Amino acid sequence: MLTTERKALILETLGNTGRVVAKELSLTLGLSEDTIRRDLRELAAEGLLQRVHGGALPASKALADLPSRRKISVEDKTAIAKAAAAMVKNGQIIFLDGGTNAVAVARAFSKQLSATIATHSPDIAVALSDHPGIDVELIGGRIYKHSNVAVGAVAIEGISHIRADIFFMGVTGIHPDHGLTTGDREEAAMKRAISRQSAETIVLASKEKLGAVSAYDIISLDHIDGLIVEKSCPTDLVEPYKSRGISITRA
């Protein structure tokens, strides 16, 4: 049995049944579990499936999609979130982006904090609903399913009436030459509009975002004021941003 053939078979099985188990595969195919595990590891590295203890699950299914994204370095994400949350002072008005990073920031706010959080993400609004000191200003609009945030003309209009002290922005790519980018045009427009209304724009950049470039431009690096990265992030990766006068926070 050819390796490639076997991998195709694994993916096919996964597609049909929604899951594969390493042990079962080794029995079915008459190979050691080690080989199967190796295959699974490689397929996972290619992003074709999601590796879990005991086997694998589909990579793309909405059900499997979110938990896997969530799992990418949970500790690091909360570290970034804590650092961001600590920057907020009482009485400030903060714009919080959508996305898992931003939800982590919302969760990280101290219960003593008293501030106003503006957001176009219902998830953020829900996450903050039991926070006694925080006023939430929700931006309405058409909900863009892919990332569950409000977008469109209504949302842009809503943003234009708020001026914030800080905008905590999530991105999918930050690159020395190409600046900030994200995978969706509408979202890019939202981020751009929010940034314009904010005194400071600070980017939440988990490791995998540094040096990455996505399809749609948000803004150039000139427009951002700060960058929060993990402590574990290599110095040379952030150097290009530091030299442009962007303040780096290591969380």
Next chain:
Amino acid sequence: MLTTERKALILETLGNTGRVVAKELSLTLGLSEDTIRRDLRELAAEGLLQRVHGGALPASKALADLPSRRKISVEDKTAIAKAAAAMVKNGQIIFLDGGTNAVAVARAFSKQLSATIATHSPDIAVALSDHPGIDVELIGGRIYKHSNVAVGAVAIEGISHIRADIFFMGVTGIHPDHGLTTGDREEAAMKRAISRQSAETIVLASKEKLGAVSAYDIISLDHIDGLIVEKSCPTDLVEPYKSRGISITRA
């Protein structure tokens, strides 16, 4: 059974039914309660659900916030919700109120339904985020903590630009003489504004609301078109509304 798969299943069950019980899960899945409890604890740590004694509730705070309210006849509520959801036809524009009743309606929409749902409740938006056929139009504004919905001038303004086919309204009181009432002034204003923009206004009235009166008027009975009550509701309680030409649906 893979651990990850199991956790996904728990979350799915939670999404469908609004609650999970540790003991039931252990029986269903053939695993010890310890394992289930461990899963629930971990999911809670990730913020994916809210752990409670005996099981777990959805993470969306405002929904689980009032477990006392929730305990009041869960089946009846989903029956009302199902009846409401069944009234919606493809292509319609629906206004959904905030509150537990309305969230139940959102959950009850068939996966085949293709419609636009406008709402000033982030909880509704989140509940509908994985529904493929539904466009969500979110109304922004200041979030009113008590019930977790957008209120205020911005919200009223947002409503004024949408015209809906049906408004499913939640109330805290419906009375033959005093009409529809609710416990908060801002909310009353929102409901009034939404009702004005909707061709039909239908009230979701679980048993305990009938004959009850709260502090703030919403609108008189003349302005409502339908009433959905539980099947178990005594006939004489709904008679006053029927005689005024309001169509009664028993769920």
Next chain:
DNA sequence: TATTTTCGTGCAATAGCATGCAATTATGTG
């Protein structure tokens, strides 16, 4: 208050994992 159910923690057994290594089998290359 008394009783039962549910929790959380520590613990041990099992299953699954990554890594390095050696043997075998393809794949080039002269």
Next chain:
DNA sequence: CACATAATTGCATGCTATTGCACGAAAATA
């Protein structure tokens, strides 16, 4: 064809994750 190189595979090793059980604490219930 001969030889070197690379890929593939299974095995041994030490490590991690998962699970069920026991036991005392906490919470619900009567």
